[in-house]
Amino acid sequence: MVMTHCTRFQHLLQPKLLFSHSRVFRHPHIRARTPLRSIMGSSSSFSSKLLFRQLFEKESSTYTYLLADVSHPDKPALLIDPVDKTVDRDLKLVNELGLKLIYAMNTHVHADHVTGTGLLKKKVPGVKSVISKASGSKADMFLEPGDKVTIGDLYLEVRATPGHTAGCVTYVTGEEADQPQPRMAFTGDAVLIRGCGRTDFQGGSSDQLYESVHSQIFTLPKDTLIYPAHDYKGYEVSTVGEEMQHNPRLTKDKETFKTIMSNLNLAYPKMIDVAVPANMVCGLQE
Numbered sequence: 001m002v003m004t005h006c007t008r009f010q011h012l013l014q015p016k017l018l019f020s021h022s023r024v025f026r027h028p029h030i031r032a033r034t035p036l037r038s039i040m041g042s043s044s045s046f047s048s049k050l051l052f053r054q055l056f057e058k059e060s061s062t063y064t065y066l067l068a069d070v071s072h073p074d075k076p077a078l079l080i081d082p083v084d085k086t087v088d089r090d091l092k093l094v095n096e097l098g099l100k101l102i103y104a105m106n107t108h109v110h111a112d113h114v115t116g117t118g119l120l121k122k123k124v125p126g127v128k129s130v131i132s133k134a135s136g137s138k139a140d141m142f143l144e145p146g147d148k149v150t151i152g153d154l155y156l157e158v159r160a161t162p163g164h165t166a167g168c169v170t171y172v173t174g175e176e177a178d179q180p181q182p183r184m185a186f187t188g189d190a191v192l193i194r195g196c197g198r199t200d201f202q203g204g205s206s207d208q209l210y211e212s213v214h215s216q217i218f219t220l221p222k223d224t225l226i227y228p229a230h231d232y233k234g235y236e237v238s239t240v241g242e243e244m245q246h247n248p249r250l251t252k253d254k255e256t257f258k259t260i261m262s263n264l265n266l267a268y269p270k271m272i273d274v275a276v277p278a279n280m281v282c283g284l285q286e
Contacts, residue, residue, distance in 0.1 A: 050154060050180050051075075051097065054227065054236060055090060057083040060113035060271070061230045064090060065186055068099045069152025076151040078103035080171060080186050081229050082116030090116070091123060102151060105130040107188025107229055108168040109137050109279045111202060111272040117282055129282045134160065135167025139282040143169060154179065159216040161190040163209020164197030170217060172224075182223040185240070191217055192228045193235040196249055199261050201269075202276070206261035210254045218244055 049071040055064045060083065068077035077099040082090060094101050101124050104117040109131070117129040117139075130149065133142035143149070145160040149171070156171040171186040173179050189197025191213055199206040217226075222241030243250060249260050269275075 049152070051077075051099070052184075053093065055086065055093075057086045057113065059085065061232050062110075062113055063227065063229060063231065063236075064116075065227060066090065066093065066099075067151065067154070067156075068097070069154045070097075070099075072152030074152075075099045076102045078105055078149065078151055078156075079116075079120070080105050081107055081110070081188070082120060084114040084116045084119055087116040087119040087123065091120070101127050103128055103130050103141075103149060105149070105171070106135075106137075106279070106282065107171065107186060107190075108132070108165045109135050109202065109276060110229075111269045111275050111279075112230075113271060114275050114278045115282060118278075131282050132158070132160070132167045132169045134162065134169075135165070137167070137280050137282045145169075148174075156186075161187070161209075161212040161216050162203075163199055163205050163207075163212045164189040164202075166203030168197075168212070172220065182225055182239075183221060184225045184227060185217060185220060186227050186229075187217060188229045191226055191243055191247070191250065193226070193231055193233070193238045194243070194247055196247070198264060198266055200264075200266070201272070206258045207254065209261075210250070210257050213250055218250075 049069050051068040051070045053066040055066065057064065062081060062083050064082050064086065065080040066077060068075055075098055077094060079090060079101065082104055104120045104127055106115055106117065121127050121129060128140040130141045130143060131137050131139040133144050143158045145158055147158040148155045155174050157174060159170045159172055161168050161170045168188050168190050170188060170190055173184045175183065190209065196209060198204065199209050218240060220240050222239065224240040226238045226240060226243060249257055
């Protein structure tokens with residue numbers, strides 16, 4: 001994947017109303033979810049090249065993220081953590097915005113919903129499914145730490161953050177001045193807003209998750225925006241600095257964290273027996 005450099009970023013698009021469940025945020029503070037309308041914000045620190053949408057699937061409380069380089073003639077785009085039940089909604093938005101979907105990516109093999117990558121590939125020829133090599137799943141593209149996924153002049157860096165599952169990765173926007181600032185980290189279930197993913201199945205390890213977060217996410221600039229794969233309390237975005245200060249689990253020392261995680265007593269995921277087998281083929285099932 002070839003990267004090229006672009007001009008320095010300017011203001012994003014002007015605010016306007018979009019259809020239900022689609023959001024754009026440019027502010028680093030936590031905001032309450034607004035399920036009946038869409039909000040578009042702007043910030044001088046975000047690129048006019050970057051189009052960003054945060055979409056929500058209410059049954060599994062999953063966030064799907066749409067990113068595109070709208071300065072490129074093709075307006076190439078990618079989706080992170082798509083859900084099968086909302087594929088038609090997502091593609092409607094992609095088409096309305098005149099984007100060309102290139103990648104359908106997952107942060108990990110999900111246990112609470114079936115990925116939408118298979119349906120996306122059927123509905124949009126040429127879309128490539130993407131997941132970490134460490135996941136053991138099937139896909140068109142396998143990622144390893146340090147890889148970069150490029151759309152136009154924008155890219156996402158791959159960071160290995162196992163612990164929730166053995167194959168979890170975090171996608172982070174670039175650090176260069178011509179990439180979106182502040183940076184954005186799509187953390188999957190490794191870091192949730194004021195929480196983290198469970199570690200009691202799918203090769204999970206609380207010891208490994210703690211190390212992953214502190215070495216790969218908490219080392220990012222403190223103003224880096226954190227966008228998780230799920231939220232169950234109405235939050236939409238946080239920052240590295242906020243989670244380093246306020247996360248009730250990840251602010252503890254490692255041994256305390258491991259004790260917390262071993263005493264969560266969470267219910268068996270109701271979708272795991274359906275979702276994991278399907279997601280192990282990354283939505284490519286026949």
